[in-house]
Amino acid sequence: MSSILETFDCVRCGLSVSTRGPSDIRRNHCPSCLYSLHDCGARMAPISIAVLRNGDWMVIHRCTGCAELTSNPICGDDNQLILMRMAVRPLAQPRSLWSRSVTSDSFRCAGCRLDVPLAAPGTAHRNHCPTCLTSRHLDVRPGDRRADCGGRMTPLTISVRSDGEWQIIHHCLSCGTLSANRIAGDDNALSLLRLAVRPLPALRTGALLAL
Numbered sequence: 001m002s003s004i005l006e007t008f009d010c011v012r013c014g015l016s017v018s019t020r021g022p023s024d025i026r027r028n029h030c031p032s033c034l035y036s037l038h039d040c041g042a043r044m045a046p047i048s049i050a051v052l053r054n055g056d057w058m059v060i061h062r063c064t065g066c067a068e069l070t071s072n073p074i075c076g077d078d079n080q081l082i083l084m085r086m087a088v089r090p091l092a093q094p095r096s097l098w099s100r101s102v103t104s105d106s107f108r109c110a111g112c113r114l115d116v117p118l119a120a121p122g123t124a125h126r127n128h129c130p131t132c133l134t135s136r137h138l139d140v141r142p143g144d145r146r147a148d149c150g151g152r153m154t155p156l157t158i159s160v161r162s163d164g165e166w167q168i169i170h171h172c173l174s175c176g177t178l179s180a181n182r183i184a185g186d187d188n189a190l191s192l193l194r195l196a197v198r199p200l201p202a203l204r205t206g207a208l209l210a211l
Ligand SMILES: [Zn+2]
Pocket: 010, 011, 012, 013, 014, 015, 030, 031, 032, 033, 034, 035
C-alpha cells in the first residue's frame, strides 16, 4: 500500500473522511455524525452502543434501506457527544416494563432452561426468554422462522427507537448475525437495565478517556 490517504465523502453530512483513523484503524463510518454506507447503497444510521467483554466499544448500525444490522469498532476521533448520547439514551426513556403474562405454547430457553410461553404482552412474536433475554436464531424477519442457523443468541445491548420503543440487539453465537427485537411487557426489568447501563462503567475504565 502506498502512503496516499484514501478518503470517502460522508453520506449524511458530506464530510471528507480518511479511510484510516488514528492508530491506522480502517474505518467505515463518519467520525462527525457516525453514519456509514451499506453495501446495498443506503445509509446506515448509528442506533446503539455495545460493550464487548474486552471493554471495546462497538457502534451498532442499522441500514435505512434494507434494515440489516452491523457492529463496528469505534475510532479514536469519533464524536464523543454522539457516542455518549447513544450510551445513555435508554436511561432517559422511563417505561413501564411490567404487565400480565399470557400462557399458551412455550419454548425452552437455551440460556437458563426456563419454559417460556410464546405469547407475550406487547409483542406478536416472542423470540427471547423474559428472564435472561437469551434467544435463538430462528427468524430472518421477526416471526418468519426462516433462518436455518438455530444458534444461541445473546443480548448485546439496548437500542431506543425514535418513537421511544426499546429493542434488544441480539448477537448469534454461531453465525455472528445481529438482530433487533422488541422487548415484551414481562421481560425482566433488571436484565434490561443491566444491558442498558453496561456502557457507563466502561466510560471510567477508559475506553474513551485513553484516546
Ligand atoms: Zn458525517
